[in-house]
Amino acid sequence: RLIEEINAQKKELIGMLAANTAHEIKNPLTSVRGFVELLELKYDRQGDNPHFAIIKTEIDRITDIVGQFLLLGRPTEENNEPTEVVKVVKDTLNFMKYDFDVHQMRLISSYQEPELYTMMATDQLKQVLINLLQNAKEAIPEGRSGVIEIKVQLQDMIIITISDNGIGMSESTLNQLYEPFFTTKITGTGLGLPVTRNMIELAGGTIEAQSTVDVGTTFIVRLPISQS
Numbered sequence: 001r002l003i004e005e006i007n008a009q010k011k012e013l014i015g016m017l018a019a020n021t022a023h024e025i026k027n028p029l030t031s032v033r034g035f036v037e038l039l040e041l042k043y044d045r046q047g048d049n050p051h052f053a054i055i056k057t058e059i060d061r062i063t064d065i066v067g068q069f070l071l072l073g074r075p076t077e078e079n080n081e082p083t084e085v086v087k088v089v090k091d092t093l094n095f096m097k098y099d100f101d102v103h104q105m106r107l108i109s110s111y112q113e114p115e116l117y118t119m120m121a122t123d124q125l126k127q128v129l130i131n132l133l134q135n136a137k138e139a140i141p142e143g144r145s146g147v148i149e150i151k152v153q154l155q156d157m158i159i160i161t162i163s164d165n166g167i168g169m170s171e172s173t174l175n176q177l178y179e180p181f182f183t184t185k186i187t188g189t190g191l192g193l194p195v196t197r198n199m200i201e202l203a204g205g206t207i208e209a210q211s212t213v214d215v216g217t218t219f220i221v222r223l224p225i226s227q228s
């Protein structure tokens, strides 16, 4: 009970912090990145100075964290349009395909029903899928041929299943998945899954993980069906 209360307060505090500071950080960052690019043009015509790339990568990383913060703090607005789930899944896969190809991972997709609608903003559903697919990709260890599978099915709810044959998760990791800033990665933010769950629950859905160490992980997202 007490822990629940503390968690609720934590969430509220993070939301407030996010709303108040994320934008303020994002704007100057954009300008810093622009000026770094100018400096690069001026002082690195050969393009052989690695420091510029490092600065840009690090700025992009901050921008990414701040972006996730913004999502974490976002209230229930703009959810009043039904979104076509399979279409968004296909669009997202198209957009990520190149990245999977580069890492020589196989992507398998199947759709039981063509037209399914849910009340979740398209951008949010996209972000959910990107976060889960990105985690799946990052779970594949070097040297293993990765297989990532995504399925959309229909029962009493729309069910999106994303599984990977990656490193899997221990019991203790499974218990901390949705805590803001929990990460087992050196360059992780630990914000992907809390943001993901937040968006799913705001849309009236649920998320669940099943995992076996060194065998793989499956995330199951359930979303309410809505009329088109």
Ligand code: ADP
Binding pocket: 131, 135, 136, 139, 164, 166, 167, 168, 169, 173, 177, 182, 183, 184, 185, 187, 188, 189, 190, 191, 192, 193, 194, 217
């Ligand atoms: P991040 O990816 O930045 O670490 P997330 O919130 O997306 O943050 O994930 C939190 C943690 O959950 C990860 O660090 C990882 O330990 C674990 N995790 C999430 N998805 C998977 C997966 N598909 N396979 C193995 N571990 C996962």
Ligand code: MG
Binding pocket: 131, 134, 135, 192, 193
């Ligand atoms: Mg992640």
